[in-house]
Amino acid sequence: MLGGFLAQLLNGVQYGLLLFLISSGLTLVFGVMGVINLAHGSLFMLGAYLAFAVTGAALPLWLALPLAVAGGAVLGGVLERTLFRRFRTREHLDQVLLTFALILLFEEARAALFGNDFHGVPVPAALDFSVPVFGGFAYSAYRVAVLLGCLGVAALLFWGIERTKLGSAVRAAAEKPEMLQLLGLDAQRLHTLVFAAGTALAMLAGALAAPLYSVFPGMGDGFLIISFVVVVVGGVGSIAGAFWAAMLIGLVDTLGKAYLPGVAGLAVYALMAGVLLWRPAGLFGRA
Amino acid sequence: MVIASRRGHLLLGGAALVVALLPLVAGAYVLQLVSTALVMALFALSLQLLVGGTGLVSLGQAGFFGLGAYAVYFVQGKGAAASLLLTLPVAALLAGLAALAVGALALRTRGFFFLMTTLAFGQMLYFLIHDAPWAGGADGIFVQRPNFGLFGLDYVPARRDRPAVLLWTNLALLCAAYAGLVVVMRSLFGRMLQGIKENDHRMQALGHNTYAVKLVAFVLAGALAGVAGHQWAMTEAFVNPELLGWHRSAEALLMVLLGGLGALHGPLLGAFAFIGLNELAQLVTERQRLVEGLVILAAVLLLRDGLAGLRWRSRA
Numbered sequence: 001m002l003g004g005f006l007a008q009l010l011n012g013v014q015y016g017l018l019l020f021l022i023s024s025g026l027t028l029v030f031g032v033m034g035v036i037n038l039a040h041g042s043l044f045m046l047g048a049y050l051a052f053a054v055t056g057a058a059l060p061l062w063l064a065l066p067l068a069v070a071g072g073a074v075l076g077g078v079l080e081r082t083l084f085r086r087f088r089t090r091e092h093l094d095q096v097l098l099t100f101a102l103i104l105l106f107e108e109a110r111a112a113l114f115g116n117d118f119h120g121v122p123v124p125a126a127l128d129f130s131v132p133v134f135g136g137f138a139y140s141a142y143r144v145a146v147l148l149g150c151l152g153v154a155a156l157l158f159w160g161i162e163r164t165k166l167g168s169a170v171r172a173a174a175e176k177p178e179m180l181q182l183l184g185l186d187a188q189r190l191h192t193l194v195f196a197a198g199t200a201l202a203m204l205a206g207a208l209a210a211p212l213y214s215v216f217p218g219m220g221d222g223f224l225i226i227s228f229v230v231v232v233v234g235g236v237g238s239i240a241g242a243f244w245a246a247m248l249i250g251l252v253d254t255l256g257k258a259y260l261p262g263v264a265g266l267a268v269y270a271l272m273a274g275v276l277l278w279r280p281a282g283l284f285g286r287a
Numbered sequence: 288m289v290i291a292s293r294r295g296h297l298l299l300g301g302a303a304l305v306v307a308l309l310p311l312v313a314g315a316y317v318l319q320l321v322s323t324a325l326v327m328a329l330f331a332l333s334l335q336l337l338v339g340g341t342g343l344v345s346l347g348q349a350g351f352f353g354l355g356a357y358a359v360y361f362v363q364g365k366g367a368a369a370s371l372l373l374t375l376p377v378a379a380l381l382a383g384l385a386a387l388a389v390g391a392l393a394l395r396t397r398g399f400f401f402l403m404t405t406l407a408f409g410q411m412l413y414f415l416i417h418d419a420p421w422a423g424g425a426d427g428i429f430v431q432r433p434n435f436g437l438f439g440l441d442y443v444p445a446r447r448d449r450p451a452v453l454l455w456t457n458l459a460l461l462c463a464a465y466a467g468l469v470v471v472m473r474s475l476f477g478r479m480l481q482g483i484k485e486n487d488h489r490m491q492a493l494g495h496n497t498y499a500v501k502l503v504a505f506v507l508a509g510a511l512a513g514v515a516g517h518q519w520a521m522t523e524a525f526v527n528p529e530l531l532g533w534h535r536s537a538e539a540l541l542m543v544l545l546g547g548l549g550a551l552h553g554p555l556l557g558a559f560a561f562i563g564l565n566e567l568a569q570l571v572t573e574r575q576r577l578v579e580g581l582v583i584l585a586a587v588l589l590l591r592d593g594l595a596g597l598r599w600r601s602r603a
Contacts, residue, residue: 030399036399036402036403038537087587090587091344092344092398092399092402093338093344093540093543093544093548094544094587096344096346096402096537096540097537097540097541097544097583097586097587098583098584098587100534100537100540100541100583101579101580101581101583101584101587102580103580104576104577104579104580104583105576105577105580105581107576108574108576108577108580111574111576112574221533225406225407225410225533228403228406228407229403229407231403232396232400232403232404232407236399236400265411265414265415265418266411266414266415269407269408269411272404272407273392273408276392276393276395276396276404277392277395280395280396280400281396281400282400
């Protein structure tokens with residue numbers, strides 16, 4: 001019983017960390033560039049299908065991780081330079097529809113390349129065992145690896161944003177976009193960089209998640225919506241907010257599904273409603 | 288937002304007359320297609336009250352549309368067809384109440400947050416219907432078309448007449464909704480909405496409770512979307528959870544953008560253009576998402592003022 005609870009707790013933390021990887025990119029792009037990217041979930045899907053393609057070619061899964069990061073950075077850079085840059089100052093509606101169009105095009109590309117079936121992605125053989133947790137309860141080693149990997153990326157991200165010069169430029173841009181120009185920083189390059197980083201994070205999350213959730217059409221949608229809930233709960237442009245909100249939502253959703261299956265689907269939305277009533281700007285946002 | 292001039296309304300009226308006379312010449316397939324376009328026009332019109340009328344970009348409108356459609360199922364259950372006089376008000380009421388709950392929370396936020404919040408609550412409604420054991424299942428369910436019953440005097444159109452009757456019903460409701468919104472937008476309330484769209488803070492400084500005004504608009508738009516959803520269920524005799532999904536909300540936004548944000552009648556043009564393009568795409572290719580995606584890209588990159596931005600409009 002306690003072992004089971006601990007396993008669910010670990011599941012929640014692991015899910016929350018994965019959500020953090022996705023929503024940190026979303027909240028940064030959004031805080032720094034003022035662009036809403038509905039196609040962020042599709043980027044996650046691309047990462048997952050990349051992992052599927054890599055393991056399908058009998059290559060080891062870990063190879064997909066650097067590929068996802070590098071591919072994501074390039075794709076993000078190209079998308080920012082060609083499309084998103086022009087839409088920074090456009091109406092929300094235009095941004096919504098542009099990124100909705102990207103979702104449709106990514107889904108079409110996915111259908112053309114991989115078809116419309118569900119596909120499992122095998123857990124790497126080296127991690128295909130269980131670690132005993134507590135009271136004779138075992139926990140998947142791959143999930144532990146994902147948990148640790150996400151934690152590492154999160155730590156790296158925090159360090160980069162809080163402790164480096166580039167990070168302080170990102171924070172300045174999220175706080176007051178005009179500041180960048182005043183400081184003599186190249187805003188355009190920063191935008192490309194942030195967008196590329198956000199895309200790389202989403203694709204990395206997808207590649208890590210592929211063995212856990214398998215890959216299927218429209219898989220980005222669910223993660224996109226939950227990531228929005230994370231951003232709303234955490235507060236815009238705040239990495240710390242995204243982190244704590246992602247953990248909270250990961251735990252609420254996982255524990256809800258395990259112990260209150262009847263209402264679990266609604267639990268995260270009830271949480272969001274509560275936060276909106278209490279602090280409309282999000283837990284870490286300024287009103 | 289502008290309302291069409293007298294000349295524009297004459298043209299719109301003429302177009303409505305042409306649609307009304309279609310059953311004389313067109314076959315069942317065309318009538319069904321036009322019926323669907325009329326329903327989508329009504330749905331997009333409900334969204335225009337928020338987007339063009341109040342400056343609120345909502346991505347959850349399909350939730351209310353779908354609830355309106357499911358109202359038909361909730362009223363009749365496994366029983367016989369119910370009367371339109373019962374199902375239609377129930378649809379509007381159900382969708383309006385849901386919009387009241389969602390709007391009360393979502394309107395505490397602004398801009399992008401409003402967008403994300405409406406999207407999330409719209410998906411909540413989707414999952415509610417998708418997972419609920421009392422909602423007919425995840426694959427959807429057939430419903431009996433509501434009839435025109437009044438105190439036991441039921442009018443059930445013969446199978447041969449059904450496409451025409453459905454078309455006329457949808458057309459009548461669309462005309463009524465459009466005329467109603469013209470009145471609303473010309474009223475003091477409509478001008479307050481315009482003021483909020485231009486500058487919410489200034490309206491607050493003038494002493495208006497903009498939250499309440501926006502909430503009324505949100506509920507009105509939700510109820511209207513519910514009516515559109517009801518007509519969808521009546522036209523198709525089938526409801527499924529996808530009706531509430533956010534892709535449909537995005538498509539409604541596309542119709543609004545295609546038609547033009549600046550004009551109340553924009554969504555009517557946008558819906559017909561969208562359905563027409565979809566139909567054309569089906570003839571050419573099976574890759575409809577590709578076509579839809581490219582059409583949206585072209586629309587956001589090139590067509591800044593929409594179809595209605597072209598001519599015959601006057602200031603409201």
